Amino acid sequence: MLPIIQHPAAAKEFVNDPNRSRWHDQALWFVRSKRDKQAASLPEWEYLRETASGIKTHTIANLSHYLQEFERNATARGAIVHWARDAEHHNEIVLRILQDHKTHRIVKSKSMLTEECGLNHYLEDNGIDVVDTDLGERIVQLRGETPSHIVLPAIHIKKEEVGDTFHTHLGTDEGASDPKYLAEAARGHLRDKFLAGEIGITGVNFAIAETGGLVVCTNEGNADLGTSLPRVHIACMGIEKLLPRQRDLGVFTRLLARSATGQPITSYTSHFNGPRDENSELHIVLVDNGRSRLRESETFRAAMHCIRCGACMNTCPVYRRSGGHSYRATVPGPIGSVLSPTRDQNSYKSLPYACSLCGSCSDVCPVKIPLHHQLLAWRGELVGKKLLPVSKRLAMRFASYLFRFPALFRMVGKVGRFTLRVLPRWATHHRLNTWTIARELPEAPKETFRDWHRRHRDH
Amino acid sequence: MTVALFVPCYIDQLYPDVAIATLELLERLGVDVAYPDGQTCCGQPMANTGCEADTAPVARRLVDLFADFEAVVCPSGSCVSMVRNHYGAYFDADDARFQHVTSKTYELCEYLHDVVAVTHLDVKFPHRVSLHQSCHGLRELRLGQSSESMTPRENKVRKLLNLVEGIEWVEPDRPDDCCGFGGTFAVNEADVSAEMGRARIADHCGKGSEVLASADMSCLMHLQGLIRREKNPIQVMHVAQILSGRPLGAT
Helix, strand or coil: CCCCCCHHHHHHHHHCCHHHHHHHHHHHHHHHHHHHHHHHCCCCHHHHHHHHHHHHHHHHHCHHHHHHHHHHHHHHCCCEEEEECCHHHHHHHHHHHHHHCCCCEEEECCCHHHHHHCHHHHHHHCCCEEEECCHHHHHHHHCCCCCCCCCCCCCCCCHHHHHHHHHHHHCCCCCCCCHHHHHHHHHHHHHHHHHHCCEEEECCCEEECCCCEEEEEECCCHHHHHHHCCCEEEEEEEHHHEECCHHHHHHHHHHHHHHHHCCCCCCEEEEECCCCCCCCEEEEEEECCCHHHHHHCCCCHHHHHCCCCCHHHHHCHHHHHHCHHHHCCCCCHHHHHHHHHHHCCCCCCCHHHCCCCCCHHHHHCCCCCCHHHHHHHHHHHHHHCCCCCHHHHHHHHHHHHHHHCHHHHHHHHHHHHHHHHHCCHHHHCCCCCHHHHCCCCCCCCCCCHHHHHHHHCCC | CEEEECCCHHHHHHCHHHHHHHHHHHHHCCCEEECCCCCCCCCHHHHHHCCHHHHHHHHHHHHHHHCCCCEEEECCHHHHHHHHHHHHHHCCCCCHHHHHHHHCEEEHHHHHHHHHCCCCCCCECCCEEEECCCHHHHHHCCCCCCCCCCCCCCCHHHHHHCCCECCEECCCCCCCCCCCCCCCHHHHCHHHHHHHHHHHHHHHHHCCCCEEEECCHHHHHHHHHHHHHHCCCCEEEEHHHHHCCCCCCCC
């Protein structure tokens, strides 16, 4: 088993490189500021959030009903619906479809679900050439990395580094960093891949039970290219992506683009209602992979509202400083820190603590997931399962005693303040005292408020 | 008609003047204030770590101590949010003493704005001031409108400070980004925490602020630690100190 790396250790290198950390912070803050302008331009913004949250609560509560309705309607339109209980099952289904068509080359539009399932590696191990066609995702794929953000997969990479990557893999000029030049090179490279692709795989942003149709939102049009040329389209979706009716969709598309990138609308909102003609196939893979278990949890069920807009990441002050890879999870940031421990509590036990509980994620969330309250609830779960380090556990037990017995509290306080005043600086400010690595300790006063109050107010 | 003053543990021990200023301010406004002896902490450090069993007895002590007062006033948004929004986990929903304390515990500015309805303060503070809005005050107590939320709310802290003569407001670029304190977060995630704090200080300093004012001393403790280490030309002050007429640099 891989060693579990705690978030503070995984974040260290990124955050302690001030150039990178500050540039990353500013890039994401720019996106959040655009989101603020767009949200403020709609007088009904809070009403939309409330409506979206209500629709999701209803859909998740009646999920099996809507899934069956979706399957019925999608099948009636000629799509082939598959059910996958977990990641492995999903990958097997996809591979089988590819093998049935004797395909060795696929083009894929960005899909966090296939990332979650580890599809790329699985297919490559089975001799399939996989090309991610989203520009950001293609960049991380060429570098052998994973996306660090669910909407902006290469947000952690500077344009100079993209230039180096393209020079190595696409033969662009050495030292080139002009975004226009690099994008043009990627365009040419991907155009060839699109033409050579035999099957297109896409994610799904929304699936509509009433119609059996699905909707894919991209800014680069890559999902459309990837599905228009090949005759087979495989759409992979988590079972929570469902909406009951066509008329619910507008609520979500208005929220999604504004929350994700601060655009009024995503550039391409493509609707797929069955295969495009009698010579084509549309396969829809409905994936559970732990979602039913999440649905059973009263505390964390609302996390299934998530429409993967990434707004919580853009606003999260911890994410902005530490970078997406520090979470070591497919979905990073606040929502990832809620979702990841539902899969594996031990591996992801430090994520609910990678949060200052500022609550900005909950206020920015377009579907009103109480993210920071869920992260706090996770901490209670982890302590209950004895997954908090013993040192921290004991420190809190000691604090509890201290606060239960005022005389003890006062005595410890007195000793502490005295020590802080008389000890030389080297004895209080050293690397073992984590507070003082970057900060000074407060100056200790001689008198507490209680002492002052006894002298001045008690008679 | 007596209100209890709740002085958070770290203010009692490290920043007594913030509590003295709070008491003097309330008294000057004609509020009858008692300071119940034996108070310690609201239990937030344990609760935020997830140690619920260690929090429960501390929460019950606090309710016992304050249940017989008309109201509880505390100069910390974070501690008040703990009592108001998180104590439910440690009591029966119909426990009358819990109900009373949880619904009658006020953050200082909230109490002055909503209950006392202060409209006049004979105080001067002729300095360039910027406001550090603590996350819990803003997003859990709704003392103002957070920049993410599109629900307009008037800012109670700012409205009170506007009664002080001579304040020249300085506006940071990011009005309510977290300072990175976060209780035990400041120690568990020390690197990220410090970087978050440095960013806040740079924002306020860069706009020419002389005084970083906040209704939460815990954020200021963290920021002051960074300011002193990096020798930044800015001071921190609790809002209670400014409202009660303390001169520049009282903290």
